[in-house]
Amino acid sequence: MITKPELLAPAGNLEKLKMALIYGADAVYMGGKSFGLRAFGDNFDDTELEQGIDFAHSLGKKAYITINIFPHNNDLLGLPEYIKRLATIGADAILVSDLGVFRIARQVAPTLPIHISTQANSTNWSTAQFWKELGATRVVLARELSLTDIKLIRQKVNIELEAFVHGAMCMSYSGRCLISNYLTGRDANRGECAQPCRWKYHLMEESRPGVYLPVVEDERGTYIFNSKDLCLISHIPELMDSGLHSFKIEGRMKSVHYVATVIKVYREAIDSYASSSAPFIVKQEWLDELQKVSHREYTTGFYFNKPTQQDQIYTSSSYIQTHNFIGLVKEYNPSTGMAVVEQRNNMKVGEKIEIMQPGMSNFVQTISQMFDSEGNSISVAPHPQQIVTLPMSQPVVPYAMLRRPQGGSDEHDNDNR
Structure with missing residues (x-):
């Protein structure tokens, strides 16, 4: 009997949460109005957080709350009370990146499970072991890992492992990007990313202001940071063999249509593989469905090889959907x-x-x-x-x-x- 991984969906608001769970997610991750990395998403007020958690539990499913900013001193104001409230209303876990936030959570809600966010850049088994020894129950692995890396961590450390299997890729190291802050004053590590990696760039020589030179002088254009989107629907067997506990879908700021469609496809693919001893066949209808939602061209990211120029999009930052x-x-x-x-x-x-x-x-x-x-x-x-x-x-x-x-x-x- 194959053990099925958790299918974890993004929930940018209460409607998206309900749709994700109804269309097959086992759990959702969501953020409150503060302390998360999607400052411009709808996010949940205190009442909606409680309603979302209750709805997930009514279906026998789970709800995780993101507290994954890298806080400055003033960001800690109100944090202990917020964490205690999350524990009181039944959150199944919180996602944390920062050691200071981890410390506060252990002090004020010692029984509340903690998942280590991908923002913490966990790329090796020793780091996973460190988080386990501190009391974390799950590590969300950095996007820069291969399947071989993931398997080694699984062999070395007895802790739940979660990894992204579908959605937007960041041009920086698991999201630790400073470009937005530098160009716009909006701090990506405090939830305010302006996505400058999707902008079109040219060079300007200092003594010739206003004369813009293309970074690459051919038809491929100048979108030098613009990554393709991750899609691993064709690799469900390899993912399930890797020891991952949870398959994570990116997209808290995407639409209801996106969340429902992607979750339905991965639900069907996981269930198909788990319920049959026959060789896994990627259904054309799954591939077609993933073309219907807004996306960039797809890539397998770091899972099977280091990304090359083929994993970037040079001609446009626009989305595709049918x-x-x-x-x-x-x-x-x-x-x-x-x-x-x-x-x-x-x-x-x-x-x-x-x-x-x-x-x-x-x-x-x-x-x-x-x-x-x-x-x-x-x-x-x-x-x-x-x-x-x-x-x-x-x-x-x-x-x-x-x-x-x-x-x-x-x-x-x-x-x-």
């Missing part, structure tokens, strides 16, 4: 075949759409009719979060998602929010 999220099912009446849908993007009668739902196959249909909240027949739903009713060709469940191929009406890409 489909747009247009609606979320709120209710479904099986006797009438009608679904109540919350609009998330302009949609019209006559459009061909795809329906994705948790634990089920996708299906395609045309919007044949649409009614507003008062029962009036309408041809278009143009208003954000407008409630409409429309017939479904197959049964659907709450949290099913409606999407259409790009090129439809008045689209707005929400996948990078």
Whole structure:
């Protein structure tokens, strides 16, 4: 019997948390309004943190809270009380990078499990052993490790290991980047990264101000720091053989559509491999699904070799996606075949759409009719979060998602929010 790893999802707000868990995540990681590394994400206020933890526990799943900034003295104000509250409301663990934060957590909430964030740059077994001896229960490994590195750490140290398997890659060493602070005054190590690694750069010679020289003078352009996104869907067997306890998906600032789609794909791939003795086959539908969400070109990162120029994108910093999220099912009446849908993007009668739902196959249909909240027949739903009713060709469940191929009406890409 193969032991399945935990599938760990990002949760940028309460809706994303619910979608991640409903679409197959075993656990979520999320941040409060302070002390985390996603200062510009929605994040959770105190009430929402408690609601998110309770929702995860109602499904028998877990919720981890990020406290992974590298704090200055004034950042420590209020931290002991915050950690004690997290323990009180039932957080399953906190993610920590800084030894000072670790020390405070041990003092004020000694039974609260601590996971060591990837920001702590754990790249060898001795570091993992050190954290274990201090009382950490899990180490989130640095992105710079190969599968061989991970296996050696697993052999040497009896501690839970977590690693990223999908999402954006940082051009710096596991996120320890100073460029944002230098260029914009926004400190990446305190949750305020401006992502200058995605900007286009030229050289300017001091005595010729205003004369910009391309860094690389050919069609490949000047996006010298712009990494491809990590994707390991084709390597589930190797990952599961490595001894990792948790497969982590990056993307707390990505959309509901992104989180649900990526989690559903990895859930199906993990379950497929764990439930069959046959050779693992990467389904084309999984690869197709991962093209539908907003992403950059994909790479396997450091897992199988040191990245080369082929793992960078030189021509553009824009995202790729083939489909747009247009609606979320709120209710479904099986006797009438009608679904109540919350609009998330302009949609019209006559459009061909795809329906994705948790634990089920996708299906395609045309919007044949649409009614507003008062029962009036309408041809278009143009208003954000407008409630409409429309017939479904197959049964659907709450949290099913409606999407259409790009090129439809008045689209707005929400996948990078």
